[in-house]
Amino acid sequence: MHRLFVALRPPPPMRVQLVGLMGGGSGLRWQGDEQLHLTLRFIGEVDHHQAEDIAAALGSIHAPPVTFALRGAGLLDRRGVPDTLWAGVTPHDGLRLLAERIGQALRRVGVPIESRAFLPHITVARLSRHAGPIDDILARWSSLASSPVTVAHFGLYESSLGGEGARYEAIARYPLAST
Template identity: 55%
Template sequence: MHRLFVAIRPPATIRSALIGLMEGIRGARWQDDEQLHLTLRFIGEVDGRTAEDVAAALGGVRQPPFAVALDGVGQFGSRGRPNALWAGVRPHDSLAHLHRKVDQTLVRAGLDPEGRAYLPHITLARFGRESGGLDAFLARHAGLSSAPFEVTGFALYESRLGHAGATYTMVERYDLRD
């Protein structure tokens, strides 16, 4: 089985800026440089044949390149407890359009449609039971921003879960074009 997702890899300057923020929260499991990405669509576990179909189908996605920028920070949580810290990305329109195209392509390849609302973000950290200092971090970095960076493509990744966290391997890269 293959655990797959589709994502955009931010440029090195953006990843470096994000890594520079990663401190000051007890219990944070910070993402490393190899883990920083902007998810377009989580696929999940699929067999080898489906993985091949997905990789081939994504080659048909067409959209012109576009620019986005970092924009603020936030958190996801459940049951009143934070479980992830993220950096936001704007503008959403081009990202949402690309997300829809990827989702429609995957549905045509036989997968179920995305069931969750799409909120473009780059995960910075994950939390277990402790997240001391999170509120101060959110306040300190609420105005996070960057110069716009060009999105010229996206990739299909395979994720392997381990004791030290997830490791991601790029399966195939796809260039954006009209």
Template identity: 50%
Template sequence: MLRIFAGLALPGQIMSSLLATMGGIPGARWQSAEQLHLTLRFIGDVDRRVAEDIALALGQVSVPPITIALSGVGQFESRGRPNAVWAGVRPQAPLAALHRKIDQAVVRCGLPPEGRAYLPHVTLARMNAASGATDLFLETHAGLASPPFTLDHFILFESRLGHGGASYTPVERYPLRG
């Protein structure tokens, strides 16, 4: 089985600015530069044949290059406790359109559609029950912003879980054109 997802790699200067914000939450597992990305569609565990079908189907996705910027920070919660902090992106509409097209390609390969609402973001850290409060981090970085940057391709990644978190290996790269 392969654990895969479609995502966008970030430019080096954007990764550097995000890495500079990381800290201030005791016990948080901060993402490394290699882990920073913007997920378009988590696909999950599939066998190799289905992964190959998905890789071919994603080649049919057509949208123009996307220009976005970082905008603010937030957190996801589970059972009333923060489990991740993230950087937001704007505008969200072009990313949502790309997400829908990727989701449609995945569904054509026999998988169910995405069940969750899509919120474009870049995960900065993951927390567990022993992690400290996120309030100060969220306050300090509420105004996080970057200059606009253009993304001209998306990537099918393989994700491998390990003791230090997940590692991501690019499987296929797809140009954004349209």
């Protein structure tokens, strides 16, 4: 089985900026540079044959390159308990269009429709259930801002879960080109 997702990899200067803000807090597991990505669609567990169909379907997507900047931060929660610190990105329009086209391509090969609303972000830390107060960390991240970057490709990734967190491997890369 393969645990897959589709994502954009932020360019190196943006990743350096994110890594530079990381640190501190009790019960936070900061993401490493190799883990930083903007998820366009989480797919989940699929068998080898469906993974091949997914890879082929993603190759049929035509969309322009996307431009975005880092802007602010926030928390995601699970059952009312914060578990993820994320860096915000803006604007959402190009990212939303690309995510919609990815969703359409995936539906054609039997991947169910995503039920969650699309919130473009980059996960920067995971919080344990016993994380200490993070108000000071959230305040530091809330002023996050960067210059816009343009990304001209997206990728299909495989996620392997382990004791030290997830490890991501790029399976395929797809170009974005103005039409």
